Amino acid sequence: MVDENLTDEQQADIVRQWLRENAMFVLGGLVLGLGALFGWNQWQAWQIAQAAGASTVYEELVAEIRGNNVDEAVGLLGELEKDFAGSPYVDQARLRLAKSSLDQVDFEAAAGYLAAVVNGGGNTEIVSIARLRLARVRLQQGQHDAALAAVTMAPGSAFAAQADDLRGDIYAAMGRVEDARGAYDAALAEDLQPPTIDRLYVQAKRDSLALVPAAVADASASAPASEGDDAQPATN
Numbered sequence: 001m002v003d004e005n006l007t008d009e010q011q012a013d014i015v016r017q018w019l020r021e022n023a024m025f026v027l028g029g030l031v032l033g034l035g036a037l038f039g040w041n042q043w044q045a046w047q048i049a050q051a052a053g054a055s056t057v058y059e060e061l062v063a064e065i066r067g068n069n070v071d072e073a074v075g076l077l078g079e080l081e082k083d084f085a086g087s088p089y090v091d092q093a094r095l096r097l098a099k100s101s102l103d104q105v106d107f108e109a110a111a112g113y114l115a116a117v118v119n120g121g122g123n124t125e126i127v128s129i130a131r132l133r134l135a136r137v138r139l140q141q142g143q144h145d146a147a148l149a150a151v152t153m154a155p156g157s158a159f160a161a162q163a164d165d166l167r168g169d170i171y172a173a174m175g176r177v178e179d180a181r182g183a184y185d186a187a188l189a190e191d192l193q194p195p196t197i198d199r200l201y202v203q204a205k206r207d208s209l210a211l212v213p214a215a216v217a218d219a220s221a222s223a224p225a226s227e228g229d230d231a232q233p234a235t236n
Contacts, residue, residue, distance in 0.1 A: 054084040061093050065100050073097060091117045091126050098133065111137045118150070128159040135166055144174050161191040165202050177209050184209075 057080050064073040077097060080090045094113040101110035114137065117130035131150055138147035147170045153163040168183035184206035191197055 054080060054087040054089040057084070058089040058093055062096060065096055070097075070100060070104075073100070086122075088123055088126070091120060091122050091130070095126070095130065095133075098130075102137070107137050107141050111141075125158075128153065128157060132159060132162055132166060135163075135170070139166070139170055139173060142173075144170055158192065158196070161187045161195075161197050163187075164190060165197050168202070168205065172205070172209065181206055181209050 057076055061073045061076040061080070064070075064076065074097065077090075077093045080087065080093055084090060094117050098110040098113035098117075101107075101113065111134055114130045114134035118127055118134060121127065131153065135147045135151035138144075138150055148167065151163050151166050151170070153160050157163070164183045164187035168180045168187060171177075171180035171183055184202055187197055187202055188199060188206075191199060
């Protein structure tokens with residue numbers, strides 16, 4: 001701190017002396033500061049360029065799907081996965097291709113895209129959506145164990161009610177009436193405000209379980225599980 005009792009000239013001499021002694025440190029600090037600022041700006045510019053590039057490829061992919069050019073769309077997904085790994089557009093593209101595959105009744109291809117989203121561990125919400133869709137595909141295929149494995153949700157998930165509703169459908173298709181009833185009850189208890197499920201429909205599915213003859217339910221539950229059975233699943 002400069003002594004206020006010194007004259008202006010004396011204070012200026014002290015400052016000049018300090019600058020001479022610490023010039024290298026001051027210059028180094030300026031260089032580091034400017035370098036950090038330059039690096040930050042460069043990183044931000046790169047991030048913006050990456051997002052713009054991924055968005056462009058994704059829009060091209062959507063256009064190819066709309067034009068029924070699936071092979072071209074698959075090629076663009078490969079481009080996204082290679083050049084923009086980690087971008088949310090990768091999982092969005094997989095979801096789009098999964099829907100396109102379902103429209104073509106290609107359940108296995110759809111399951112592959114959805115499993116890639118689930119296993120990729122990206123955005124939690126997108127992964128949860130993919131889990132629900134994958135479980136529905138496996139249910140449609142009659143692969144009940146795989147459907148149950150896919151529909152697993154973390155405790156407290158915003159999709160918990162939907163997961164339990166779907167779990168009830170899977171158990172109902174397997175003939176496990178009590179498990180189905182418990183899953184539907186859990187869905188109704190966990191539902192949020194605003195509702196995430198059709199409560200009247202879920203209640204109707206639960207109530208309809210009382211119409212299943214006990215002997216039939218017991219026989220279905222005790223029958224050997226088959227991943228390829230032809231049971232008709234309940235649908236949401």
